Amino acid sequence: MRRTIDWTGDAVTIIDQTVLPAEYRVLELRTVGELVAAIQRLAVRGAPALGAAGALGVVLATRAQGDVEAEARRVAQARPTAVNLSWGVSRALAKLSEGPEAVLAEALAILDEDERINHEASRLAADVVIEHCGRRPLRLLSHCNAGHLATVAWGSALGVVWHLQARGLVESVLVDETRPLLQGARLTAWELAEAGVPYRIQPDGAAAAAMSRGLVDCVLVGADRIAANGDVANKIGTYGLAIAAKHHGIPFVVVAPSSTVDTAMPDGAGIVIEERDPGEILAFGGTKVAPEGAEVFNPAFDVTPHGLVTAVVTEHGILNP
Ligand code: MRU
Numbered sequence: 001m002r003r004t005i006d007w008t009g010d011a012v013t014i015i016d017q018t019v020l021p022a023e024y025r026v027l028e029l030r031t032v033g034e035l036v037a038a039i040q041r042l043a044v045r046g047a048p049a050l051g052a053a054g055a056l057g058v059v060l061a062t063r064a065q066g067d068v069e070a071e072a073r074r075v076a077q078a079r080p081t082a083v084n085l086s087w088g089v090s091r092a093l094a095k096l097s098e099g100p101e102a103v104l105a106e107a108l109a110i111l112d113e114d115e116r117i118n119h120e121a122s123r124l125a126a127d128v129v130i131e132h133c134g135r136r137p138l139r140l141l142s143h144c145n146a147g148h149l150a151t152v153a154w155g156s157a158l159g160v161v162w163h164l165q166a167r168g169l170v171e172s173v174l175v176d177e178t179r180p181l182l183q184g185a186r187l188t189a190w191e192l193a194e195a196g197v198p199y200r201i202q203p204d205g206a207a208a209a210a211m212s213r214g215l216v217d218c219v220l221v222g223a224d225r226i227a228a229n230g231d232v233a234n235k236i237g238t239y240g241l242a243i244a245a246k247h248h249g250i251p252f253v254v255v256a257p258s259s260t261v262d263t264a265m266p267d268g269a270g271i272v273i274e275e276r277d278p279g280e281i282l283a284f285g286g287t288k289v290a291p292e293g294a295e296v297f298n299p300a301f302d303v304t305p306h307g308l309v310t311a312v313v314t315e316h317g318i319l320n321p
Contacts, residue, residue, distance in 0.1 A: 001194070002015070002026070004049050004148060004150075004153065005044055005053055005056065005111070005152055007056060007104075007107065007108060007111070008028070010030070010063075011029060012029040012056045012059075013026055013027065014026070014029065014038060017042060017044065017045055017186075018043050020187055021186055021190040029060070030060070031064065032057055032064065032074060035053060035056070035057050035075065035078075036075060038053075039053055040078055040079065042181060045145075045183070046146065046150020046151060046222070047082035047085075047225075047259075047260050048084055048150060048156065048256075048259070049150055051087055051110060051114070051257075051259050052152050053085065054076060054086065054087065054092070055091060055092040055106065055111075056088075056107050057072065057075030057088075057089060058075065058092035058093050059092065059100075059103055062100040068096060069093065072089050072093050081224045081225060081271065081272060081274045082224040082225060082260070083265075084224075084257075084259050084260055091106055091110060092107050092110075094106070114153065114154075114257070115151070117257045117315045118151050118153075118257055118315075119154050119159060121159070121255055121257055121314050122157070124313050124315070124318075125160045125255040125311075126160045128251075128253055128310075128318065129160060129164065129220070129253055130169070132253075132311075133218050135217050137168070137170055138169050138170055139171050139217045140160075140161060140170065140172075140174070140216070140217065140219075141210065142157060142158065142161070142173050142175050142184065142220055143178060143204075143207075143221050143235055143237060144176070144183045144222070144237075145158070145183040145187035146158050146188075146220075146222030146255070147159070147187065147191040148191055149191065150222060156222040156255040156257065157255045158188060158192075159255065161173060161195075165197050170198075172197075172199060173188075173197060173198070173200075174199070174202055174210055174216060175192065175201045175202065176202060176204045176207055176241075177203055177204060178204060178235060178237065179236075179237070180298070183235070184201065185201050189201055207237075208240070208241075211245060211248040211250055216250055217250070219242070219251070220253050221235075221241070221254055222234060222254070222260075223255075223256040223260050224260065226260050226261045227262060227267045227268050228261075228264075228266050229267045229268075229306055229321045230312055231271075231303055231305055232254050232309060232312065233271045233301050233302070233303050233304075234254070234301060234304065235300070235301060235302075236299050236300055237302070238301075238302055239302040242304040242309065245308070246308050252309055252310050253311050253313065254311070254312045255314075256314055257314060257315060258314040258316055261319065268303035268304075268305065271303055273299045273302070273303070274300040275298060275299055276298045276300050278296035280298055282294060282296060
């Protein structure tokens with residue numbers, strides 16, 4: 001599969017995640033404005049992919065006439081929760097004094113590193129899963145999309161599934177559909193189908209029931225920001241999964257590159273949670289599903305306290321809060 005996000009020499013290319021699985025479309029983005037819009041409508045999404053987008057946004061800014069630092073800030077602020085976005089911007093911007101070619105080289109290095117780092121983090125996490133789960137083959141539960149499409153390539157939490165599958169250890173994956181934008185039903189299910197891994201999609205509300213019925217050996221999720229104490233911000237619904245997993249004694253494993261760890265954030269309370277458009281809740285497939293004037297609470301992420309997490313695994317191994 002091609003990289004989720006890449007550089008062609010004069011444009012950023014992304015696999016458009018708003019139209020999958022119906023359509024596999026590649027978009028070319030040539031301006032900071034186009035990139036910011038793509039980030040905000042989740043055409044490119046997932047914390048590690050956003051890190052690459054942040055760095056490539058600085059590359060686009062160096063090729064325009066405007067104020068590069070102001071444009072870089074615009075990219076960094078396109079979405080607030082995944083720390084990788086501002087991390088990618090900062091890494092590329094740090095090379096600005098050495099000229100545009102140095103900025104580009106840094107962005108390309110981030111793209112190259114991403115697959116290797118996620119491959120390693122998920123390999124180490126696969127060992128953690130094997131250690132904590134006795135049953136074979138494994139029945140895993142996935143939330144949102146933390147696969148190839150959420151990274152430049154390979155994936156984090158879904159990368160664990162690829163490693164376990166290669167070792168013949170996967171029975172099936174229960175895929176939370178992930179309301180309201182269906183990253184699980186649309187993207188994770190598509191990736192699992194492409195890879196030939198057996199899966200079933202379930203409504204998010206079925207996850208606790210699946211655990212209580214003994215259908216889940218391990219929960220695997222990615223992260224958008226990990227605080228210094230190990231609290232984890234991830235897609236809305238992750239916190240509820242962690243509570244249910246704790247209740248049922250099921251391992252709950254978080255997998256992320258170290259660029260998702262925000263050591264400047266002491267705990268999860270300070271993490272800014274993106275609130276999204278009420279329209280995502282008030283309509284489904286273009287059809288209104290709520291009374292006129294209904295109020296909406298639509299946080300894109302939640303924070304799981306570290307005490308509910310079995311292990312946070314990066315490319316450096318298990319994170320010590
Ligand atoms: O709103 P999204 O789709 O960008 O949210 C993505 C997630 O919450 C992922 O689980 C997280 O970024 C980790 S992806 C490896």
